[in-house]
Amino acid sequence: MSGIVVSERGPTVGGRAVRQAGEWLPAVVVFVLVVGLWEGTIRAFHVQQFLLPKPSSIASAFWTQRHTLWPAGWYTFKEALGGFVIGSVAGVVAATVVGRFRVVGTALMPIFIAANAIPIIAFAPIFGVWFNPISPHSKMAVAGVLCFLPVMVNTLRGLQSASPRQIELMRSYAASDFDVWRRVRVPTALPFLFTALKVASVLAMIGAIVGEYFGGALTALGVLISSDAQVFQFTTAWAGILVASLLGIALYTAVVLVERVVVRWSPQARGS
Amino acid sequence: MNSTSVVRIDGVTKTFPQGNVTALQEIDLELAPAEFVSLIGPSGCGKSTLLRVIGDLIEPTAGSITVNGKSVRQARNDGDYGIVFQDAVLFDWRTVAKNIALPLEMLGWERQRRKARVTEMLELVELGGFADHHPWQLSGGMQQRVAIARALSFEPALLLMDEPFGALDEMTRERLNLELLSIWQKTGSTVVFVTHSISEAVFLSTRVVVMSPRPGRIAGMIDVDLPSPRSVETREAPRFFELVTEVRELLRKRGEHLLPEEEARIS
Numbered sequence: 001m002s003g004i005v006v007s008e009r010g011p012t013v014g015g016r017a018v019r020q021a022g023e024w025l026p027a028v029v030v031f032v033l034v035v036g037l038w039e040g041t042i043r044a045f046h047v048q049q050f051l052l053p054k055p056s057s058i059a060s061a062f063w064t065q066r067h068t069l070w071p072a073g074w075y076t077f078k079e080a081l082g083g084f085v086i087g088s089v090a091g092v093v094a095a096t097v098v099g100r101f102r103v104v105g106t107a108l109m110p111i112f113i114a115a116n117a118i119p120i121i122a123f124a125p126i127f128g129v130w131f132n133p134i135s136p137h138s139k140m141a142v143a144g145v146l147c148f149l150p151v152m153v154n155t156l157r158g159l160q161s162a163s164p165r166q167i168e169l170m171r172s173y174a175a176s177d178f179d180v181w182r183r184v185r186v187p188t189a190l191p192f193l194f195t196a197l198k199v200a201s202v203l204a205m206i207g208a209i210v211g212e213y214f215g216g217a218l219t220a221l222g223v224l225i226s227s228d229a230q231v232f233q234f235t236t237a238w239a240g241i242l243v244a245s246l247l248g249i250a251l252y253t254a255v256v257l258v259e260r261v262v263v264r265w266s267p268q269a270r271g272s
Numbered sequence: 273m274n275s276t277s278v279v280r281i282d283g284v285t286k287t288f289p290q291g292n293v294t295a296l297q298e299i300d301l302e303l304a305p306a307e308f309v310s311l312i313g314p315s316g317c318g319k320s321t322l323l324r325v326i327g328d329l330i331e332p333t334a335g336s337i338t339v340n341g342k343s344v345r346q347a348r349n350d351g352d353y354g355i356v357f358q359d360a361v362l363f364d365w366r367t368v369a370k371n372i373a374l375p376l377e378m379l380g381w382e383r384q385r386r387k388a389r390v391t392e393m394l395e396l397v398e399l400g401g402f403a404d405h406h407p408w409q410l411s412g413g414m415q416q417r418v419a420i421a422r423a424l425s426f427e428p429a430l431l432l433m434d435e436p437f438g439a440l441d442e443m444t445r446e447r448l449n450l451e452l453l454s455i456w457q458k459t460g461s462t463v464v465f466v467t468h469s470i471s472e473a474v475f476l477s478t479r480v481v482v483m484s485p486r487p488g489r490i491a492g493m494i495d496v497d498l499p500s501p502r503s504v505e506t507r508e509a510p511r512f513f514e515l516v517t518e519v520r521e522l523l524r525k526r527g528e529h530l531l532p533e534e535e536a537r538i539s
Binding site: 166171175 | 359379406
């Protein structure tokens, strides 16, 4: 019977590495092809720099400007991370309160759902006025507000989607509301929460960078990208976008890794 | 005569305000220790409601129920109920062993004692090698065996089963019927078993309670005098067929025919 366990955990480490490489290969091939095509097209048709620089020029700017770009990226990343943490924690707390007290939910949910449809990024200039426009706090506020709603709505849905049978079963064991919450509702909500956190990790980077387009410290990535674009430093602007993308992917990946550890029991987590 | 009964139900009525449905009307029923009682009847006869009323998951509108001489609320708080639903209702985030240990955790058993009992229960339901599996790695029949092991793990006075094998194929179902009987004989608990299947009710029970719908009430009871322990041959004995016919007649006499799919399942 233990043989079943072994076969389900997959073959040896080496075999797994080969299989994973096989899964990644098509994506790598497509990536290389697209970049190659991009480079080739621009060389062949002499496309203007300001329309679209060559990948090789972007790569070289990415390298020569690394001492400016990466510190700027790190500065912006910290804003995004701050907003991500603040927004997500607030979202989870709000979902817990709303889930616990139905009256609060009835009063607030329609407002939250309406707020969800508001393009929050439009408030970025206002946040700049509320907080110091140069300080990172206004960007954290934008990122935080962006993260809040998806986390709150998804967590709440997760907390409420515990199976009625499971709750009945817990009741038959004389479980308290707190027991039901801790042993049924929270575990049920975790996959929902991580789905939201993945969305929020992307939104946080968008919020921080767009927030910086409306003004910010000169050492911030968003400010760098927009000022480079204004002075026709397009390759540097593109290199900045590349840094932003890499940091965004890093944050997203971090969330995925935590998810794998926390909800490793989930059939979905195993499947993907 | 009442002092020995495990469950005593007196004039229990349950009406649901929505739609003004009388799910149960004036139910009187007594269960003796180690009895295996099946509740059978067409959809809407209130058999699941009766099970939930006994288990204190639904409050009756009128009437009283005692379990071991206690109120149902007290019985629930004392951990007197083991419940098995049609779906296994396992917790995906817990391994098989931890699923079985859940009621023991709720009762405050310490780790070593829990572990020993879980091992024992896994042996009982023949899932010895699957302690560290997650529920979704098991087949439907195996999941239901985990649910039974969980319900029995704390030796409840009363095992409440709501169509536990309803979602399983016929072959798995018959095998689990035999397993359930052998477990019941080992543990000596009292069982209330809700089912749609006449043959299952007759095969398993010491007594079959036939219910009729709108309003839900007891249409009659049939004592099953088949020899014990029951085996594969029991299903082929002439007395088995007589009893099946008796139950079916009782269901018919009340003017309530089974739904077509239920008819198909029992023939």
